[in-house]
Amino acid sequence: MTDVTALFQPLTVRGLTIPNRIVMAPMTRSFSPNGIPGQNVADYYARRAASDVGLIITEGTVIDRRGASNDPNVPRFHGEDALQGWAKIVHDVHANGGKIAPQIWHQGMMRKPGTGHYPDAPTDSPSGLTHTGKSVMPAPTTEEVWDMVQAYARAAGDGAKLGFDAIEIHGAHGYLIDEFFWNVMNVRTDRYGGTLAQRSTFAAEIVAECRKQVGPDMPIILRFSQWKQQDYTVKLAHTPHELEAFLAPIVGAGVDILHCSQRRVWEAEFPEVDGEKGLNCAGWTKKLTGVPTITVGSIGLSSDFTGSFRGEGSVKAPLDDVVRRLEKGEFDMVAVGRALLQDPQWAKKVRSGCTDDLMDYDSKALATLY
Known part of the structure; x- marks a missing residue:
């Protein structure tokens, strides 16, 4: 049986001590x-929270740009009614001993x-281009991009x-911030465009403005990915040198944790x-x-998430490799998605050594899972 001690060590980042290294990955639920x-x-x-998850990262909750969402059942992070709902969530998570961050x-x-919530609203973009490079609207001005930055900061x-x-x-998966990273969609010639490192300016400014809003003690996490939903094979950075240059402005802006999304954590x-068998993202x-x-990507399961879109399930898989890498210090926390969605007791079972009791993932049951 795998020694999972490394998963249950505390971690302190800025003013926050997280009781263990298990993170609930953000998962859209509508x-x-x-x-x-x-x-x-x-x-x-x-x-x-009551079942030993160290840090909960909520499902994506949208900022106060009217064209931010395609689904009226996705939670908002603006407006008194929605924020009151989030206040109750924070209260209940804390009452059960948990830590929580909104995505x-x-x-x-x-x-x-x-x-979405406001069907008549225009859709924001870096340059008015789709992922195919087709122009569908005028590129936003520098001032309009700054308004987008400030909307993230207000949410923070x-x-x-x-x-x-x-x-x-x-900042991952082909959404707005990631679209600024991507040269197919960001062809700007102002400070938000240019090389890959220059295209990270939008994210860096968001981090810096969020810091002004949250103060010195609250950790800021940024999630990024190499892949896109439109193309799982693409990469922003093809070499370690490119990855370092890309991330440098974001790190310089003061991000505290980088959440590195990949489809299969073992790759x-x-x-x-x-x-x-080298380092993952x-x-x-x-x-x-x-x-x-x-780190995140099919942890505790035998296959990646793409099969779930086709109604496929996934059986539980050993944690040996991810725990070994955590012990070596390759990364600091482990985000669990579908396995924890399927089984709220997942972390508690892992901690107590009851891995035989972990549940397989059944995508067909998702509609009833709360």
Whole structure:
């Protein structure tokens, strides 16, 4: 049986001590009618808090740009009604001994016109281009981009006021911030465009402005990915040198934790450099930046998430490799998604050695999971 002691060591980042290294990964659920999270959402997070999850990162919750979401049942992080719902969630998670961070989100051009909380709103983008490079609207001005930056910062400030323990900025998976990273969609010639490192300016400014809002003690997490939902094979950075240059402005802006999203945690990020068993994305990110990292991608399951879109399940898988890498210090925290969605008791079972009792993942049951 795997010794999981490393998973249950505390970690202190800025003013926050996280009781263990297990993170609940953000997972969109669409259970918040009109964007207002209710008691069912509070209960969903409280169950995981009561069952030894070290840090809960909420499902994506959208900032106050009217075109930020394609789904009216995705929670908002603006407006008194929605923020009151989040206040109750924070209270219930804390009452059950948990720590929680909102994932603040804008879908960018992934949001289709005519959808979401405000169907008539335009959709924000870096340059008015789709992921195919097709122009569909005028590029936003520098001032309009700055308004987007400030919308993230306002959300971060509201998170601090509500008593959240940290905030996570969603900069991955082809959504708005990631669209600024991507040269297909960002062809700007001002400070937000240019080389890959220059295209990270938008994210760096968001981090810096969020810091002004949350103060010196609240950790700021940024989630990024190499892959896109439109193309799982693409990469922003093809070498460690490119990855270091890309992340440098974000690190310089004061990010505290980098959440490195990949589909399969066991895959080497740059196998041509250190082999097929080499460092994964979180490992390379920590090595290059010195910043604490979260690894994520099919942890505890035998296959990645793409099969769930086709109604496929996944059986539980050993934790040996991810625990070994954590023990070596390749990364600092481990984010668990579908396994924890399926089984609220996942962390508690792992801690007590009851791994035979862990549940397989059944995507067909998702609609009923709370």
